[in-house]
Amino acid sequence: MENGPTRRFVVTASKPKGKLLSGVKAALERLGPLGWEALLEHHGLDLSADDLAHELSRPLTRIDRSFPGFEDFAQEGNRGVEPGAPARSLLFHAFASPRITSFRHRGRLTKLKGFPTLTEIEAIENYVFGHQPPSIDDLRARAQGARLAIVVFATEYRAALGTVHGRHADMVFARTGIARIGTEPPLYDGAARGFLPFVKDKDTGIRALPCRYAAYVACLVPGKKGAHGPLRFIDGDVQESGTSGRSALRAGLQDAPEALRVDEPGDHNRRFWVPLHKLFSGGECLLDRDIEVRLSASHVNEKIRRAHLKFLCNGHFGGWSEPALSDAPFIFHDGIADFSAEPDDGGWLLRPFSHPRLTEPASYKGEPLTFCVPKTPDSGGSWRAYQSSLNLLPQPSGARSAPEYLHARHAIADDGSERDLNDEPDIIKLVEGGGYRARHYVDFTGDGWIDVECPEIALDLPRRIPAYSIVASPDFFPLVDQTSLMQWADQSVLPSLMHSLWDAPGSGLPQALSDQRYAANLQISGANFDPDDDTMTAIVGPFGSGDGALCQLKSVNNHRASMLPDGAAGVFAPGWDVSYDRTSETDPEDTGKKLAPGVTFLTNYGLGSPFMEDSKLCAALSSFWPAAAPDITRTFAPSKNYATATPLTDEVIGLGSKPPWDGVRGPTLRQKEGKVEYASLAYADYVEKALSGGFDISEIGKTTVEEYVARTLTMGLVYRALGVETHDDKLKWSVLSFRMADPSDADLLAAQKATGRRLNKHFTYRYLVFDHADRGAADPTDFKKVLVNFGSLKLLFADPTLVLTKDSAGDWSANEVRR
Numbered sequence: 026m027e028n029g030p031t032r033r034f035v036v037t038a039s040k041p042k043g044k045l046l047s048g049v050k051a052a053l054e055r056l057g058p059l060g061w062e063a064l065l066e067h068h069g070l071d072l073s074a075d076d077l078a079h080e081l082s083r084p085l086t087r088i089d090r091s092f093p094g095f096e097d098f099a100q101e102g103n104r105g106v107e108p109g110a111p112a113r114s115l116l117f118h119a120f121a122s123p124r125i126t127s128f129r130h131r132g133r134l135t136k137l138k139g140f141p142t143l144t145e146i147e148a149i150e151n152y153v154f155g156h157q158p159p160s161i162d163d164l165r166a167r168a169q170g171a172r173l174a175i176v177v178f179a180t181e182y183r184a185a186l187g188t189v190h191g192r193h194a195d196m197v198f199a200r201t202g203i204a205r206i207g208t209e210p211p212l213y214d215g216a217a218r219g220f221l222p223f224v225k226d227k228d229t230g231i232r233a234l235p236c237r238y239a240a241y242v243a244c245l246v247p248g249k250k251g252a253h254g255p256l257r258f259i260d261g262d263v264q265e266s267g268t269s270g271r272s273a274l275r276a277g278l279q280d281a282p283e284a285l286r287v288d289e290p291g292d293h294n295r296r297f298w299v300p301l302h303k304l305f306s307g308g309e310c311l312l313d314r315d316i317e318v319r320l321s322a323s324h325v326n327e328k329i330r331r332a333h334l335k336f337l338c339n340g341h342f343g344g345w346s347e348p349a350l351s352d353a354p355f356i357f358h359d360g361i362a363d364f365s366a367e368p369d370d371g372g373w374l375l376r377p378f379s380h381p382r383l384t385e386p387a388s389y390k391g392e393p394l395t396f397c398v399p400k401t402p403d404s405g406g407s408w409r410a411y412q413s414s415l416n417l418l419p420q421p422s423g424a425r426s427a428p429e430y431l432h433a434r435h436a437i438a439d440d441g442s443e444r445d446l447n448d449e450p451d452i453i454k455l456v457e458g459g460g461y462r463a464r465h466y467v468d469f470t471g472d473g474w475i476d477v478e479c480p481e482i483a484l485d486l487p488r489r490i491p492a493y494s495i496v497a498s499p500d501f502f503p504l505v506d507q508t509s510l511m512q513w514a515d516q517s518v519l520p521s522l523m524h525s526l527w528d529a530p531g532s533g534l535p536q537a538l539s540d541q542r543y544a545a546n547l548q549i550s551g552a553n554f555d556p557d558d559d560t561m562t563a564i565v566g567p568f569g570s571g572d573g574a575l576c577q578l579k580s581v582n583n584h585r586a587s588m589l590p591d592g593a594a595g596v597f598a599p600g601w602d603v604s605y606d607r608t609s610e611t612d613p614e615d616t617g618k619k620l621a622p623g624v625t626f627l628t629n630y631g632l633g634s635p636f637m638e639d640s641k642l643c644a645a646l647s648s649f650w651p652a653a654a655p656d657i658t659r660t661f662a663p664s665k666n667y668a669t670a671t672p673l674t675d676e677v678i679g680l681g682s683k684p685p686w687d688g689v690r691g692p693t694l695r696q697k698e699g700k701v702e703y704a705s706l707a708y709a710d711y712v713e714k715a716l717s718g719g720f721d722i723s724e725i726g727k728t729t730v731e732e733y734v735a736r737t738l739t740m741g742l743v744y745r746a747l748g749v750e751t752h753d754d755k756l757k758w759s760v761l762s763f764r765m766a767d768p769s770d771a772d773l774l775a776a777q778k779a780t781g782r783r784l785n786k787h788f789t790y791r792y793l794v795f796d797h798a799d800r801g802a803a804d805p806t807d808f809k810k811v812l813v814n815f816g817s818l819k820l821l822f823a824d825p826t827l828v829l830t831k832d833s834a835g836d837w838s839a840n841e842v843r844r
Contacts, residue, residue, distance in 0.1 A: 034319035034478050035364055036306060045155045045309050046078055048148035052120075052141060053077075059139035061119075064128035067092065068115060070105050081105035081116060082156070088115060090576070093134065094125030097185035099193040100574040106149075108157035109302065111182065112195040112570070117149045121182040122194055123218045123583045140215025143237070143371035146182075154302060155309035161485045163312070164301050167568070168244035174488035176200065176243040176298045177320065177475045179236050179588055182218070185578050187508075187591075189254035189564060190571035197256070198241075198300050199539065199589045201493040201562045201627075202375065203602065204362055205500055206469050207233035208719060210379045213369070219585025222503055223726060229719035231499045233377040235365065236588040238492055240318050240477045241300035244568060248292035252571035253299045255563035256591060257508065257540055261291025295542070297560050298490065299568045304479060305372070316481040320373050322363055324473030324496055325549060328428045328634040329387065329465050330355035333396065335417055335427035339407040343396040344462065354387045354394065354467045361471040362496045373475075377496050380469055383715040384635040387465035395437045395462035410456040413446070413707040414638055415463075422623075424607035425631030430638040432712045435464040450808040452707050466712055468635035471496045472603070472628060474545075474552040491552060493545035493561050495629065497593065497602040498636040501655050501720070502728055504584045507537030508591040509730040518738070521844050526741045528752045529667050536595030538602065539564045544626040547608060556608065556624040562590040584729075594654065596627065601643065601654050604631025637711035641687075655725060659760040660691050661706040662801040662811040668744075668755040671737045672763040677725050680762065686721045688714040692761055700812045701761060703801065708809040735788040739823040743792050746821060746828040746840035759813075762793035766822055773822050776829040779837040785824035792821040 053061070053072045062072045069087035074080035084103050090096055095118070102113035111117045119125050120141045127134045141149075164173065179202030181187075188195040209224050209232045224230030250258040308315040330350045336343035349355065362377040370376075387394035401409045408417050414430040433456050436444040443464070446452050455461075474491040518526065542559040546552070554561070586592065594601040608623040633639030644657045656671040658664065660678050679685030680693075689709045693702040714720065740760075749755045766773050766789040773791070777783055795815040804810035822829045828840040 034321040034476070036317060036319050045148070045152045045307070048145075049081075049116075049152050050077060052145035052148050056139060056141060056145070060128040060130070060135065060137040063130060064125075064137065065105075065116070065119060067129055068095070070115060078156075085115065092129075093127060094119075094122055096577040096579055097124070097194045098122075098576070099195070100576060106153050106156055109154055109159070111150055111153050112193060112567070114149075114153050117146075117153055117182075118194060120146045120149050121218060122184060123216070123581050123585060124184050124194075124579065126216050126583060137216075140218070142215070142369040143213065143374060144369050146218070147371040150303070151305050151310075155305070155307075158309055158312045159302060160312040161314075161482065164242050167301060168246075171244035171246050172488075173242060173244055173301075173486055174298065174490050175240055175304065175477055175479055175482075175486050176300070176490045177238055177240050177477050177492035178243075178300060179203075179492060180239050181237070181587070181589055184581050185576055186580060189256045189566035190251055190573075191578070192571065192573050193576040195570055196300075196567055197564050197589065198566070199562060199564045200298065200490070200560070201495060201538070201545065201590050202236035202238060202475070202588055203538075203590060203593045204236040204375050204377050204494070204496045204588070205234040205498065205586070206377045206383065206496060207231040207379055207499060208381060208383060209233070211235045211376055214583070214585065217583035217585040221584065221586055222499060222722060228721045228723035231383070231720070231722060233379045234500070234503075234586045234588070235370075235374050235376040236494070237371070238320060238373045238375060238475050238494075240304040240320065240479070242302045242304060242486065243298040243300050243490075245296050246299055246568070248295050248297055249571075250293070253297070253566045253568055254571075255292055255297060255539070255560070255565050257511065257537075259289065259292045259540070259542070261289040261294070289542075292563075295560055297563060297565050299565050301568050311482070314481060316479055319478045320364065321476045321478075322375055322473065322494065323358065323476070323551065324361040324471040324494060325356060325358055326361060326467070326469070326471040326629065327356040328630050328632070329394070329467070331427040331630045332417065332431055332634060335407065336396070336399065341397070341399045343399075345396070349389070352389070354389065354465075357467075358471075361469055361473075362494070375475070375494065378469065383499070383719070384466045384468045384637065384712055386716075387467045393437050393441065393443075394465045396431070396465060398433050398456065398459040398461055398463050400459040401457040410453055412642065413452045413456050413710075414633075414642065415456060420607065422607055424625065425604050425628075426606050427630065428634035428638075429604070429631060430633040430642065431463070432466055432635065432638045433463040434710060434712075436461045437464055447708055447710055447713065447809075466635045468498070468637075469496075470498055470629055470632070470636055472546055473549060474554070491554075493552075493554065493627070495593070495603055495627075498632075498640065499720075499722070500586065500592075501722055501725055502733065503586045503726055505728060505730045505733045506587055506592045507594060508539070510734070511537055511540070513734050519842055519844060521842060522738075522741045522745070525744065525749070525752075525755070526737060527670060528755070529670070538562045538590035538593040538595045541595045543596075543605060544624055546628045547624065547626045548606070548628065548630075554626075556626070561627070564589055564591055601640070603627050603629060606631060635712060635715075637715055641709060641711040655687075657687065657689070659763070660685075660689055660704065661709070662703040662813050663756065663759050663797050665756070665800060668752075668758070669760045670740060671733060672740055672760050673725065675762055675764045681764075683724070684721070686725045687711065688718070692759075694761060695812075698812075699814055701759070701795065701797070701815050702804070703811040703813060705803070705809050705811050732788070735825055736790070738825045739788070739790050739792075739828075742825075742828050742840070742842060743794065743821050743823050745842055746823075746830050747794070747819065757796050758794050759797055759815075760792065760794050761818070762791070764791055765789070766791040772820060772831070776822055776831065776837045780829055780839040782827060782829065782839050784822060784827060784829070789822060789824045792819075792823060794819050794821065
């Protein structure tokens, strides 16, 4: 690949200017009067002690693990600072845990008046590792002969429920980090110790979400369940798909694309890089060493370049070839993400650049950048029109060497004037016919690597291993993480419902990226990712962790977005956060007798160009794989393959008091005509929405994982109450209205009275569904609308265990599933 990025190594912005203890003192002096002195004194830690170092290292006898936020502090922790062990250091836990938000004032719990910055948390963390610094030989002995290297990780400190071992709050690490683009810069929430995408008083604003990286001395060791992990350990017994090791619940996984099928060896047969000791600049990190740790961030977006290479390789000239394809914006590195220089952001916080809009029209040498839209072949071929997008088809293995979808609805004439195909009838036929120049659009997603240099210990540890950095699209459900969905699906879903909740073609159980075992992008110039290393997205704990006592487990009330791969969607088709490609088979011995198979690897360039082009289509297909992504299926006319799985509320899709979150209003009943009016999927243009006003995440983004689960479960129960047994049965029904039930709703009160049953007051939903006679036809008076004939309307109330249904005679009945 040409046009490689220029690497620029930087020293952390929070490089200590004096002894590590001085940074600790400064943080305590600022926070002490804000309630922190009282909070820590309650546990026996005196911040005003003359000898602070001694105070932090002495045993504490009054640690109160019944105090809010300290229930999951490691039982083995009994000091303010335990050398080399953040999870057993009371002061670090207090600073870093998002569960600690209050102190006791005059006998009453009172919210803390301020919270530590990332720099202050890092000051405590570095002191934990530097208070009694190990030598290189100490680390070798601790690793018990395992290979050592300097490894870059994305890191978080989590409450016990989110850790690898699940026993107490602890650090978690992944060699893949997830940052997300936005229209506004990141904003740190001190109480949550993290970031969220919401912008106060600006519903259509989306804040970028950063990711924190750090360098560690790490050892290469086999996976160990219940210890350093990885999280959601893959046993690999009879699993034959690389997408997961959940062999007991394999619904949908048998049809994985060829590139995603592997013989699953299990994590006990894999080796993982596991952190031993954090590296930071100065003379207190390693015994008798004064080191400087520098990291560099390099990213690339080459979606447009890849699209044109796809055209050229398949006999179509899209208008461009080399050397132009090696110029921006065909491929670019700037404007994606870089390390923060803000003093409060600590070390190596990767911040995506915020841009006023999520996508922009592409220009090249001062002119609109276009491509010649190819004609859709009558059969076969490497592309086709899908709805009104140009769908670049994958390789036979399922791998994608180019964006899955290209926006092709803005035609540019020879005189530079623009023609919006959204304003013309038969848009699908126009895209199928091709023969015009369509405007390219750029988004600011990308992928790349975080590299590390530490020359002072290069002789001892010459091997340096970078992290894989994904700068992904916004997460419209930032409070819903993939791992929570997976845990619920594995442990709580009724077996009889399992096959029907996610039975859309190509879908399977919810998949987190952290559960998948693939190499990082092997096409990135300079990263030198190892094709044999399929543990890049695994989440691990510290070396030696997992042997502590089980603490009381409580959830976190102060939500924050995850920076790690368990908060990202896995790949099964195009993926929401990342896609995949595959190398070619090789003849390693050059004998022609034996071919080595290709290697599947993660990449950004297989996603839509721009990203919202496939976001819309995947979201319209029952959120497709599924993931914690918006399910907008019910916004559009009934599909021949996909049914609603996790409905959005009427309010979110524009059937309440607010405009629709994505600019596309949901269905409207024309009861006298016996029809339901829909917006046409082909004319729903998320690119235009991003250009004109942006997406409103003020309501959809506040969906909690509990609510997401409740919607999914109640939808499944509603289908069952309607007599659905197969996927084809499900396709006969469409959701016209869906909302939280009002406790005073006369129909709800009548239903409960008639059946003698009571529904859960927190998760009761009102469904209005209909059986449709067809999949609709264009409205003769408005080609952007679709009219669907309907048969009967059904009113239902559902909670996670019970559905109350009203029949045609007006009688109510209770329906429930117990197995």
